[in-house]
Amino acid sequence: MSTTRTQVNTADAAGAGGVRPSHxxxxxxxxxxxxxxxxxxxxxxxxxxLRDVSLAIPAGRFTAIMGPSxxxxxxxxxCLAGLDTPTAGTVMIGDTxxxxxxxxxxxxxxxxxxxxxxxxFNxxxxxxxxxxxxxxLTLDRRRPDRAWFDELVHVLGIADRLDHKPSELSGGQQQRVAIARALLPRPRLILADEPTGNLDSHSGAQVLSLLQASSRRAGQTIVMVTHDPVAAGYCDQVLVMADGLLVDQIDTPTTDSVAAAMLRHGSVAGAAGVGR
Ligand SMILES: Nc1ncnc2c1ncn2[C@@H]1O[C@H](COP(=O)(O)OP(=O)(O)OP(=O)(O)O)[C@@H](O)[C@H]1O
Known part of the structure; x- marks a missing residue:
């Protein structure tokens, strides 16, 4: 399918020669x-x-990826996670x-x-x-940070569900277990695909605050796919995709600026998640 969309290239912006994003x-x-x-x-x-996507994810920041279904x-x-092989192009994690x-x-x-x-959830x-x-951590023969484990399960509201199997948990509880699993090893880069998609507004806001604090306090880099302008409002930047291209970038987003961009690019703003 041909497209007349204007493409944005944040890889230039964060690399040589371009305008660096302010944050x-x-x-x-x-x-x-x-x-x-x-x-x-x-x-x-x-x-x-993906038609031709070039972008740079700034370290220590919370980035949202948005766009129509x-x-x-x-x-x-x-592709960023190395779980799918691109047809062409390169993914760099750090310098690798x-x-x-x-x-x-x-x-x-x-x-x-x-x-x-x-x-x-997986x-x-x-x-x-x-x-x-x-x-x-078990697979990597590393010991967990007990205090961090306790804090995570407490903040995520799953401390009393730890002995249950996934089939005995609600969708939202399973999602919070998956979030705790991702955060516990304190990885440098967290990739989250609609992490608040199954959560009620209260749990969603707690998860978003936790992710925001992980980037602000612990310097973790977080990339989150979301359809929700309220969720995107917790982020430092929003990258907007359409038709397999990166078409927009919003720095220091607000719920309103994101909702307006979503309407511009053909997404139904506020269709899901904590904004309702
Ligand atoms: N394994 C696959 N085989 C064939 N087509 C695929 C496969 N995975 C994704 N696609 C197609 O690639 C396009 C992009 O899909 P993708 O899941 O990345 O979109 P998305 O923006 O994440 O959508 P959503 O918001 O609905 O989750 C879609 O047209 C989808 O049908």
Whole structure:
């Protein structure tokens, strides 16, 4: 499908030669996509999920990715996470080019540097909530920070659900277990695909405050896909996707500025999440 959309390129902005985003004062980039393309299917069934996306995720900041359904947000997250291989282009995590890593190196980066919260939670059904939260550290033979574990399960409201299996938890509780699992190892980069999608407004606001504090206090880099302008208002910047392209960037977003951008780019503002 051809497109007349104007493309934004934040990779230039945070790299050489461009206008640096005002908030990226340290200039450090946690992750970068360069000319990223992802095509699913073949011939008549081809879907260009990512057409040509270049962006820089500033370190220590909370970034939202927004855009209409099908615009390529999840595909971008999966490519940034090294879970999906781009058809063309490069993903850099810090200074490491993911495409040049072998499976062992990629696994090490995923375990040591990245944390994920997916729409499907990806909790192991046979394990308790506690064991699920501890799993990334267990696999990496690392000891958990007990105080941080206790704080996380308390703030996320799952302290009394730790001995339950995922099937014994509500969708919102499973989501909060997945968030605790992602945050406990204190990864440098957290990729969260609609982390407040299954939560009521109170729990959603708590999760967003926790994510915001993780970037402001602990310097973690967080990238969150959301459809919700209120959720995006917790972020330092919003990147807007449409038709597999990055089409807009909003610095120091507010609920109103995000809602206006969503309407401009064809999303239904406030369709989901904590804004209702
Ligand atoms: N495994 C796949 N095989 C074929 N097409 C796919 C696959 N995954 C995604 N797509 C297509 O790629 C496009 C982008 O999908 P993606 O899930 O990245 O969009 P999205 O912006 O995250 O959407 P949503 O907001 O609805 O979650 C869509 O047209 C989708 O149907």
């Amino acid at each position: 990226a004062s340290s200039g450090t980039v946690a992750a970068r996509a360069i000319g990223l393309q992802k095509t699913y299917g073949e011939k008549d069934a081809e879907v260009h999920a 099908g615009s390529g947000k999840s595909t971008l997250m999966h 080019d993911l495409s040049r890593c072998d499976d062992t190196q990629r696994t090490r980066i995923r375990r040591r540097e990245l944390g994920f919260v997916f729409q499907s 909790l192991l059904p046979v394990l308790s909530a506690r064991a699920n939260i501890l799993l990334p």
